[in-house]
Amino acid sequence: MSSTTETLSNFKEAALTIMSTRHPWTEFLSISSLSLPSSLSQATTRIGINLTRFLFNYSFILLFILLLSLVYHPLAILLLLIAFAGWYFLFFTRESDESLTLFNLISLDDRVIVVALVIFSLVVVAVTGVWLNVLVSVVIAAAVVCLHGALRTTDVGGLDDYESPYGPMLNEASAGSYSPV
Template sequence: MATPETISAAGVSTALGSATPSTRAAAARAFLGRISENWQQALSQSRPWRELVDRTSFGKPDSLSDATSRIRKNVAHFRLNYALIFTAVLALTLLSNPFSLFLLCGLLAAWIFMFIIRTAPLILFNRTFSEREALALMGLLSIVVIFMTNVGSVLISAAMLGAAVICVHAAFRVPDDLFLDDDVPASGGLLSFLSTGPSPPPIASHV
């Protein structure tokens, strides 16, 4: 007799195995649409770049705690600007390493082909692979490309360089002239604009 657990597992396996190209394309479009919406929301939260590079607002921090406080406040205020700087550092680092950039572009193209463009089942060495097995193969390929080549070290170096640039700027940028919005949490971080947005205000009930 089949238990509810086995029925549930069978249902999940069937759903994964019956994913059609149109379903994958629809999911990809929804994902890209969400990224576009989050990006538009992020642009609405951007700060003027002249505030970021105002030379009169720079000064040496008095102590480590003062530098930490400045970093926290500046990251909360300029989080989108810093995210763009981080992205620019990552892009420039990859452009200076064409082989790593080529491998990453090839890996991205493989993911797009496997789960968006491909319309027929995956057949390798006279064996048909399910969607779950194809996902596992792509995950293994990604691990090999990132960690078995110099791509991983390039990405880590770029991330460390970008973080260092942001921390140095934020530590020397005096935040006394910044007025943080009340609806923006100070601990939002660089990628806080990727959230789904502020929650709607509660509806008051009348007795």
């Protein structure tokens, strides 16, 4: 298979993977599915489940907020789009190596690519002088995503019954009482 065909195939496969987490905006923004979580444990569980379920929608929100913050910086938008394309094509669409262990998550070749992409991204942000815009937009987007993720119920197929990944640490009932010694 030629390099161009392989690249297009990788692009299509990655796009299908991302699109598989896409849900209709009407479902995502449904007011009837919003409610306050009963505990911090339930809020963290909801955030984790909703991040997985609505990854495409949340990514779109992040990119939209970032774009709004850079609307008066067209050079920064262009260079960040190039950086994004580099991340997408050189890192996120790569073939995964099944032999990697937990402590060796990225192969040596991928580490070189990641370091180069991080350096390029940081240089773009530093040279264009939009680091504060990027930082503020990422913080705002993270707050919006966490707020939506915590408020949106996950009662589809019994997902609200999952245990928090933090277990009893966040369970108010397990705090116990203190008694004098």
